[in-house]
Amino acid sequence: MNLIVKLPLKFSLIAIFFVVLMFFLIILLGKNPVIYTSNIIFMGPMLAAFLFLSVKAFRDINPEGLRFWQGFSIGLIYTLIFSIVFALLLWIYASAFDQVYFDEYRTMILEKIKAGKDMLIDQMGEEGYQEYLKSGESSNGRIIGSLAFNNILIGILVTPLISLFMRTSEPQKPKSV
Numbered sequence: 466m467n468l469i470v471k472l473p474l475k476f477s478l479i480a481i482f483f484v485v486l487m488f489f490l491i492i493l494l495g496k497n498p499v500i501y502t503s504n505i506i507f508m509g510p511m512l513a514a515f516l517f518l519s520v521k522a523f524r525d526i527n528p529e530g531l532r533f534w535q536g537f538s539i540g541l542i543y544t545l546i547f548s549i550v551f552a553l554l555l556w557i558y559a560s561a562f563d564q565v566y567f568d569e570y571r572t573m574i575l576e577k578i579k580a581g582k583d584m585l586i587d588q589m590g591e592e593g594y595q596e597y598l599k600s601g602e603s604s605n606g607r608i609i610g611s612l613a614f615n616n617i618l619i620g621i622l623v624t625p626l627i628s629l630f631m632r633t634s635e636p637q638k639p640k641s642v
Contacts, residue, residue: 480512520540
């Protein structure tokens with residue numbers, strides 16, 4: 466298997482292991498894991514750390530170093546694998562086990578929308594606010610898709626930065642005499 470695919474697959478599965486571990490640890494602590502895994506303050510640094518490790522591993526293993534396009538490709542593959550497996554795990558959990566956490570998440574979102582009612586009505590009008598309120602009553606699939614999209618967005622924003630800073634210079638070609 467190509468190194469550009471192999472390393473992001475490896476590191477995304479390691480990151481998923483930690484997310485699953487965190488998911489069930491949060492359940493044991495009596496908290497809502499859907500709310501905590503949707504928290505960008507936790508997921509963002511974790512995604513970025515494992516993305517960095519996958520790009521660094523490629524740079525260290527590849528004798529020719531790392532080009533920007535290679536780092537960018539690794540980052541996108543890592544992000545897509547992580548987001549798809551994360552969404553799949555949430556879907557399996559919601560389907561097979563407990564939907565209470567998703568109901569609590571929906572309630573939290575609706576409370577936030579209702580708390581900012583005046584500001585939202587000023588910005589989008591009464592009809593816009595009512596549509597936005599209805600969107601807060603979304604299905605589990607829509608919640609899971611939103612969480613996966615957030616992870617993809619984090620990856621798309623972080624990948625170019627990591628690729629840019631981790632790249633190595635092109636090897637010097639010998640001058641012909």
